[in-house]
Each structure stands twice: as structure tokens, then as C-alpha cells.
Amino acid sequence: MASKSVIKAAAAQLKPVLNDSLATTEKICDMIRASASQGANIIVFPETCVPNYPYFSFVLPPVLQGPEHLALYNEAVVIPGPITALVASAAKECGIVVVLGVNERDYGTLYNTQLVFDTDGQIVLKRRKITPTYHERMIWGQGDGSGLKAVDTTIARIGVLACWEHYNPLARYALMADHEEIHCSQFPGSLVGPIFADQMEVTMRHHALESGCFVINATGWLDDEQIKSITSDDKLQKALRGGCNTMIISPEGKHLATPLTEGEGILYADLDMKLIDKRKRMMDSVGHYSRPELLSLVVDKTAYRHIDVSDKRIAIKENIDQL
Template sequence: MAEMKRFVRAAAAQIAPDLDSADGTLARVLEAIRDAARQGVQLIVFPETFVPYYPYFSFIQPPVLQGPAHLLLMERAPTVPGPLTDAVAAAAREAGMVVVLGLNERDHGSLYNTQLIFDADGQLLLKRRKITPTYHERMVWGQGDGSGLTAVDTRVGRVGALACWEHYNPLARYALMAEHEEIHCAQFPGSLVGPIFAEQMGVTIRHHALESGCFVVNATGWLHEAQIRAITPDEKLQGALRGGCHTAIVSPEGKYLAEPLTEGEGLVIADLDMALISKRKRMMDSVGHYARPELLSLAIRREATATTRAWGDAAPASPAAASSPATEPSVDPLRRAA
């Protein structure tokens, strides 16, 4: 008997944060979930560090002047778990929707670029942190670890996520390919650098879809002109905060399933025909019949990092990867033989 077709309706959100209030941005998240639910959406992806907002100030201010803006971001940043995650979990549960949210996570005296995946029943399945903040971001966020380089089983399928230029780390992407992600959720800040950033983003997400044989749902942020002027009154610097938006959904064959959104706010919505994954991988499976593990393989250190450990204790389990089985780092077979 032929296998029944399975479709997933996905949405990528391109919306502006509230630069004055974390609660205001959260309200925008909850409203977008309700709006998407009315349109039958089963999976929604929000932009990179959307709550309370991406640190746009760090792109245009020298580090010596960033102190006040950085402290304000720390003050507004949520903890995980906390009231914010409770509210998003409740909204996901009410809508029966998988939610992928980017936020600035405060962990005591540090901030992290964090991605959360909530299942349709509201359960927080994954908390991962961007492994290497990019360029100016290194003055704002700490580094993540390998515990979040995994895909998780959700109501819509096997879902993985990376943030922004993590997509230029081929080994990070391969780690998720090896986890057999079916839907890859990408997040970018938007409103940076201009059209060239948007063009590069389009190339990047389409390449990952083709190489991984999965769907890519990519969300980028948006800033209104008044918000750009609020971030900086310098007209020369304001140009660096425009453009760079390319919210889109791509099939495993590298095709756009809806017109990408490059200006303004809105939801990009498409129906994902999950049969296209097998259609693509039948010809090219990067982690299966097209791989050559005896020649090329990836070693991943999956345990969470910690600043302290009691002598003799095993490495602490990662709250972010509680739903994933622990795996030992790969060992080079030639080194083992030696």
C-alpha cells in the first residue's frame, strides 16, 4: 500500500521587536502565534534573539560606548526557564503548534544567543546556544557548546536549528544533517548590512536545504524607520541598519515554496510535502549512501560545558539537551589503532 502523504504547514515570522519592553516583544510573539494558528500553521519560526531584541547597537557602536545599552539588554533579557518560557509554552499548547524562538538568555552575569524549540504540547524540547558569536556579537554574548547540536522529534517531524552565521560553519551544519533533521529552522537578525546580506542569506539557506535534503524555514527580523533612528541619530550609521531581510521557506530541492519577504512585516507560509525529503535523499544523502565515513568523519563533543565540577564526577548533564541521549565524542579509528 502506498504511504499516505504528510504535509506540514510552516510559517516564518518577519516582525519588529519592541525596543522598549521585553513584555512588548513577548506580546508580539504571542499575537503572531495566534495569527498563524488562525491560518492552520503547525510550525512557526521567529528571528534570531527576537526577545527582547537583537543587539543592533553592537553593530554600530564601538565597544567602549556599548556599556549602557548592553546593561539595559541584560536587565531585559529573560532566564530559561522563567515567566517568558511559561507564556510561550502555554501559547504553543493552546495553538497545537511547534514554536522556535530566538532570545537573549540571561544566565547570571552573562548573555547567550539562545534558540528554544517548544513542541505542540508546550514542552520545551531543546535549548541551545549559538556556539560562536559573530564579529561584533562577541562583546555581547558568551559562547555555547555542543550539547545543543542536535535535532529533536516534534509533532511536525524532526527539527533542528542554527542561528545566523552558524550556517557558515559546515561542521555545525553536518552535525544536524547527521541527526537526520527534516525541518531546519534558521534565524537571522535582519535589518543589517543591506541587500548583500539578504542575497547571501538566500544562497546559504538554499544550499543547506539541498545538502541536507531537508526543508529550511528561515526567519529574519525587521526594524521600522523610527526604530532605526532611535538606535542611532547618525544618518551615516543608519544605513547599516536597513535591508538584510530574507524570510523564506525552501524545499529539499532548493526551491522557494513561497515568495521571500524582504521588506516590511508579515508571515511567510507554505505547506511542506514531507515526501520531498525521500525524493531528494534517494539521489544524494550526505550522511548516508553519499558519505564516506572511512575517509571523512565528524567528531562532536556533546557534553555541556561547566565552570566547576566535583572531583570524580561525570560531566554534568545539559538541561538544554535533556531530551537527547548522551553520546560519546567520536574517536579517530586510526588514532585508536595506534
């Protein structure tokens, strides 16, 4: 359960430093400190904002993506590593929960990974997007169900999903059934156009209502110079504008602050945790309003490995010794 009756939330609309993990992380740490100075207890950053979302994959054909994809490999984040150490230090220094999206490198594969740092700087959740969307499948591998859960932090119980994972109702239900109090969502922003922001609005408000939780949503933002550096085609540049909608939503589906749809900045709002009980008294989707004997969900939370190594000789000796 939440440790405070009112939690101050921050949602960051971040302009990344393209292809530069360290510079982007330094901006992130500055935003962590700025939000903490305003009394924030939690801050959420956009999807894979370190070093940046792979916008190139949406506008370039596969045959031209090689150099940009390799550049992303070179700047991707190893967990744990120097980048996560910087963020952990800032979280601990400020006593704030940080939810961060990164391009994670695990040897030869990249993953869309979400990290939750607790107020002591410890990573309490690392999860990988279970199904990259459309063009993203050329960039990232698939995650598993091991991170599909809510986690306790010093301020509240938190669940996270990335972008169109919110269109997988069973993924959302897994977090609802794990009793998330604050749902942290991350989108790339600066993609698809205004319709993307409109769809995000509907999706986030509906999840808040259905889950009976608060939603903190963070999106990225690109300026014109960055967009032109990704593609010189005027028509394709339109596909990299709009789509920003950083927002904070109550369990009643209401905006708690005016959303950010342009530019870089930090959105703040107070979360009155009593509103969770107020909503769930009327409609608890995973409690008195559910019918588990009719409808239920099975979640495989196995952390799958490509190889399991065992030494049968040691196992046999241990069994003999126990006789």
C-alpha cells in the same frame, strides 16, 4: 519521522519592541495564534528577537555600548521563567511547534539562545550559539555542543542554527547527520544591507539541497523610527537597513512562497514531506553519498559546567554500603 505527510509552516518577520521583552513576547504570542488560525503546525521567529537583536553593537564603539548592553541584561530572558511560560502557554493552546530566539541571561552572562517548544508547550531543545560573530562577541558568551542536535517533535525532526553558524559547515553537518527533516534558521535582519539578504538566499537554499530537508528562515525587521533611535548618524543608519529575507525552502532548493524582504508579516507554505525521500534517493549526504572511512566528524556534546561539586565522604560511604 514526520507525523504528517504535509506540514504547514509559518515564518515570522517580526518588528520587535526595542528593549521590552514583555511587549515583544505579547506580539510573538499574537503571531503564534494568528498562524495557528491559518492552520500552521510550526512557526519560526528571528534570532534573539526577545527583546531584540543587539543592533547597537554593530554601530556603536565599545566605549559607548555600556548603557545599551546593561539595558539588554535587564530585559534578557531567564530560562525557564515568565517569558518562556507565556510562549509555552500559547504553543500549547494552539497545538503548534514554536522556534524562538532569545537573549538568555544566565547570572552574569548573556547568550544567543534558540528554543524549540513542542505542541504541548514543553521546551524540547535549548541551545546557545557556539560562536558569536564579530561584534557579537562583545555581547554574548559562547555555547557548547550539547544543543548541536536534531530533536523529535510531534510533527517532525527539527534542527536549528543561528545566522552565521551556517558558515560553519561542520555545525551544519552535525545536524544533517542527525537526520533533521526541518531546519529552522534565524537571522537578525535589518543589518549590513541588501548583500546580507543575498548571502542568506544562497546559504539557505544550499543547506536545503545538501541536507535534503526543508528550511524555514526568519529574520527581524526595523522601521525607520527604530533605526534612528539606535543611531542618529545617517551613514550608520544605512548599516541597519536591508538584510531581511524570510523564506521557506524545499529539499530541492526551491522557494515555496515569495520571500519577505520588507515589513512585518508571516510567510506560509505547505511542506510535502515526500520531497525529502525524493531528494535523498538521488543524493544523501549522510548516507549513500558519504564516505565515512575517508571523511568523518567528531562532535563533543558535553554540557560543560564551570564547577562540578562532589562530596567524597558520601561516595565512600555508598561504596562501603555496597560491600
